[in-house]
Amino acid sequence: MSETRDTSRDIPSGYTPPAVWVWNKGGGGRFAAINRPTAGPTHEHELPVGRHPLQLHSLGTPNGVKVTVLLEELLALGHSGAEYDAWLVRINEGDQFTSGFVAVNPNSKIPALLDRSTLPPTRVFESGSILLYLAEKFGAFLPPAGAQRVECLNWLFWQMASAPYLGGGFGHFYAYAPVKIEYAIDRFAMEAKRQMDVLDRRLAGSPWLAGPEYTIADIAVWPWYGVLALGELYGAGEFLQVQDYPHLRRWAETIAARPAVQRGRRVNRSWGDPAGQLAERHDATDLDRPGVRPEDSR
Ligand SMILES: N[C@@H](CCC(=O)N[C@@H](CS)C(=O)NCC(=O)O)C(=O)O
Numbered sequence: 001m002s003e004t005r006d007t008s009r010d011i012p013s014g015y016t017p018p019a020v021w022v023w024n025k026g027g028g029g030r031f032a033a034i035n036r037p038t039a040g041p042t043h044e045h046e047l048p049v050g051r052h053p054l055q056l057h058s059l060g061t062p063n064g065v066k067v068t069v070l071l072e073e074l075l076a077l078g079h080s081g082a083e084y085d086a087w088l089v090r091i092n093e094g095d096q097f098t099s100g101f102v103a104v105n106p107n108s109k110i111p112a113l114l115d116r117s118t119l120p121p122t123r124v125f126e127s128g129s130i131l132l133y134l135a136e137k138f139g140a141f142l143p144p145a146g147a148q149r150v151e152c153l154n155w156l157f158w159q160m161a162s163a164p165y166l167g168g169g170f171g172h173f174y175a176y177a178p179v180k181i182e183y184a185i186d187r188f189a190m191e192a193k194r195q196m197d198v199l200d201r202r203l204a205g206s207p208w209l210a211g212p213e214y215t216i217a218d219i220a221v222w223p224w225y226g227v228l229a230l231g232e233l234y235g236a237g238e239f240l241q242v243q244d245y246p247h248l249r250r251w252a253e254t255i256a257a258r259p260a261v262q263r264g265r266r267v268n269r270s271w272g273d274p275a276g277q278l279a280e281r282h283d284a285t286d287l288d289r290p291g292v293r294p295e296d297s298r
Contacts, residue, residue, distance in 0.1 A: 047100035050085025060269030069264030155217035226252035
């Protein structure tokens with residue numbers, strides 16, 4: 001770093017990074033209580049096991065919603081093997097750091113899936129990997145071969161690589177950071193708008209991201225960029241002028257109207273409008289009962 005750097009605009013004013021970074025436990029921000037610079041479990045606790053082959057440990061955030069939407073879509077198609085238990089992982093309370101959770105996802109983030117229909121059970125983590133695993137397992141929502149399959153994977157990987165700029169970048173600094181930093185908000189608002197434009201241009205010439213069919217690429221991208229384009233993420237609809245992306249919005253509205261999407265959005269959601277919540281799902285009929293708490297469904 002240059003010694004002549006002007007530090008007067010630094011935040012806090014005059015801040016210069018020390019030679020060695022030190023963890024400031026009380027650093028503030030919405031996630032200060034759960035963030036830490038090390039991996040691994042913090043305490044011993046086994047995961048619960050339900051009666052279905054697929055055990056999902058998750059939360060109704062965009063990354064979690066991808067998986068519950070796909071599972072509900074598979075069930076709607078008649079794949080009864082996609083029946084699942086969805087257990088609530090309270091990330092604000094550190095549930096992702098239990099020994100049981102870390103054994104399924106060493107990265108300590110939701111969503112995490114354990115497929116108990118295989119011997120030994122198969123662990124699957126990273127939402128993109130979970131979507132691919134389930135699509136391949138059931139032979140659905142993934143073109144079997146050729147250019148459309150490649151295009152589906154293109155957009156699936158695009159989403160996995162791009163969303164951290166939207167969530168960890170724009171969303172964090174616009175909605176969650178304890179201070180408003182113009183430089184950070186500008187940088188990530190620009191990238192969020194550029195990403196929406198990427199999608200808008202693709203969807204101007206194609207009904208779905210991979211081509212003529214609805215696939216896991218759409219299911220991966222929608223909970224982030226579809227919900228953003230509908231003005232329902234970070235309260236940023238006006239700030240980012242989401243009405244300027246008409247093709248993205250057409251696609252977002254079409255997906256939002258799908259019954260399986262409406263079901264999947266509610267699973268593991270434990271905040272907001274009680275009618276939109278289903279903290280845990282252990283049976284398809286749980287979705288007929290709004291506002292179900294975990295203790296009600298066990
Ligand atoms: N790339 C991961 C990201 C998962 C992720 O960031 N999950 C967040 C919630 S959306 C989480 O579990 N955060 C808890 C933590 O960071 O401790 C995926 O797509 O599965």
